[in-house]
């Protein structure tokens with residue numbers, strides 16, 4: 001399988017799988033629906049498969065690219081260079097709030113490097129209050145996990161934390177052949193709409209994450225066991241939850257109640 005695309009050798013360590021299917025590309029750009037004047041940022045523009053058609057609609061686009069060769073290519077791009085604010089940086093460490101303009105919230109999109117997608121999503125959630133929407137290409141399995149409901153085998157920490165921050169709308173499925181080189185897995189595009197007024201609130205999102213991590217780390221155990229270092233059986237019963245329940249059966253609201261109880265019991 002060729003790792004060469006447009007004269008660039010794909011780097012596996014940067015999760016490089018370049019989109020080349022015109023139908024898939026235009027479907028994604030339609031889903032993003034860029035409008036003039038919006039404050040848009042693309043993560044991992046690569047060779048510009050999404051960057052170029054998005055720039056047909058807008059005058060200014062921030063792109064965050066870690067690969068210095070690709071950033072250099074974009075700097076000398078014949079058509080769109082003048083529209084780009086090129087940030088050569090690791091998106092996992094980048095402070096997205098630095099791009100916020102008081103009037104216009106951020107719109108974020110990208111065909112994300114799959115090797116870092118989950119930690120990158122968590123990093124982005126920490127800026128959710130500055131973001132109006134996100135469109136990401138991810139492994140189909142990751143999108144299924146983000147959208148999963150309690151009781152589903154895909155339901156886990158990523159489901160609870162994504163759904164705490166955002167409304168999750170799967171947009172389209174994409175086969176491996178749409179990329180060069182083709183990844184080994186199916187892909188999917190998801191639309192994430194961060195809540196300005198969250199339907200389920202917690203005192204501390206970090207505590208919610210900790211409780212989910214601990215409960216799902218031992219997902220076959222009852223919460224009486226998996227959470228015993230945080231809460232007593234009586235505290236779980238007093239919340240109205242069954243201590244014999246397993247993490248995969250609890251709703252976001254249940255996890256929020258557990259997290260707030262831990263926060264109030266042992267504090268920050």
Ligand SMILES: C[S@@+](CC[C@H](N)C(=O)[O-])C[C@H]1O[C@@H](n2cnc3c(N)ncnc32)[C@H](O)[C@@H]1O
Nearest residue numbers: 017018019044045046049066067090091111113
């Ligand atoms: C799956 S490719 C997508 C490229 C292009 N957007 C496309 O659709 O063809 C992922 C892109 O993210 C870049 N990348 C990888 N890790 C990154 C990171 N930590 N921060 C920013 N960009 C990163 C890669 O160099 C690559 O350009």
